[in-house]
Amino acid sequence: MKRRFLCCALWLAGAVQAAGFDYGLSARPVAPDVHVFIGRSEDFTTANGGNIVNTGFIVAAQGVIVIDSGPSLRYGQQMRQAIAAVTPRPPVLLINTHHHPDHFLGNQAFSGLPIAALPSTIRGIAADGNAFAENLFRLSGDWLLGTEVLVPTQALAAGPLAVAGRQLELIALDGHTGADLAIYDSASGVLFAGDLVFNGRAPTTPHADIGHWLTALDQLEALTRRPGFTTLVPGHGAPTPDAAPIRQTRAWLTWLRESLHQAAEAGLDMNEVLARPLPPEFADLPVAASEYRRSVGHLFPAAEQAALK
């Protein structure tokens, strides 16, 4: 029994080695000239190498606009290869939606290109990028070998952005982090929502302000009601032709905020809050239990402070 398991484990390890840290990226079209790479609905592990995130690209007339670069140098490199399999046009701009490591640690593979983000995303990557990278290395291991933080150099502002012959609309929001950029591609009607929207996976909250986040979701939902809207691309989970993932994210955040507020008002200690079961509507949501535990750590101290005043 034991030996058989060992063989199996060795075989698996060999398979990973032979595959050479292959993320298996293949571009999935969501609209003409608009493609995404969909990550797994999991926590960071040494098996997934940090590929729990969505990235994407738009093939514009004069080159490729890349949206987020993934969790490692290897991911960024493999992403470039996968883009080259779709179009001969070169990448001309990389945009980081926010300062979380699974969205910018592939930047290195695009060095030499303009890399753009909102100003406080740039400051966040400069300040915390290395600490985030170290943490991700601990969680996902050698997939990150050689990965170094490359800080974006170009500051973006809300409003229209003409790039490579394409007309983008930049929407500067916050709530998931202090600066969350959503990108609306007018030609295709695709809305890249970044991590303001999760689909089929519990949201992460290490830098969240839930009040601001809920406001941002309302603004995103309004965009999905525009006549030309076709596709919503969440930061994590499958793209949809509708606003369902926005409602799902809103339901989780609303429950989380209310539940922590009530627990603090009832005088519960953090250990008691951690021990509470998830409500049935979220029991089957992937990584709900682990994200809930993390969110209690991130958000309960503030709820507690409000209740103790």
Next chain:
Amino acid sequence: MKFPLTMAAIALAALMPPADAAALQESGDPLASARWGEMQKAFLAGQQVLFDPRVKVSAPSTAENPLQVPVTVDATALSNVREVIVFADFNPIVQVLRFYPAGSGAYLGFRVKLQQSTPVRAAVRTADGLWHVGGTWVNTVGGGCTAPSAAASSPEWQQRLNEVSGRQWSEGPASGRLRLRIVHPMDTGLVAGTPAFYLEEIAFADAAGQPLMRLQTYEPVAENPVFTLQRGALAGPIEARGRDNNGNLFQARIAP
């Protein structure tokens, strides 16, 4: 791996539910920590020790944020508790806090900073001089997205040092509970250039001066400490008086 119990332990076991009695142990650390011997020498030298399931130490088995690990010590199943020592075997500063229940139950919730995976233990001395020990392992991991940012340590404390906010509950599941938060950086002195700066002592009493609990805290208690106590039979407002290692004093009244 059961060891024969002494007379004192056998007498104790006779008074306990069978499951708890079966778990009583006088030697052989149930948490199998390489540092238990040292801990015993440092905190409980030469005294009789019983690993006792009635000393309940709750903490997450995996701590997502090692700077704020919630710990709850509940020894209310023991009577005549005189002193409780909390320590973490593998922490760079091992001793977390001590408390001396008077009017309160032998119960305390708090948060602790942990440097690495470690047992967190409570040693509870009862009036008969016996030490009852309970504990749990806490594993710490870094957390990708979940890493505390450098900006998280706000300069709040500079204006609000030793500010206390608190509340009592007299109904619902937390009835008889007192919770308070104190603004303090709780610097360990282990970070270069930042000297140790932490709360040392807090005494809780009712308006008539009847003591509820005395609490001694050390460097590993988490920044801006939050404590959960049981008020016991005491009613009315509770006074908390304390000081830190720089001699800063505070006093607060927590209304019922």
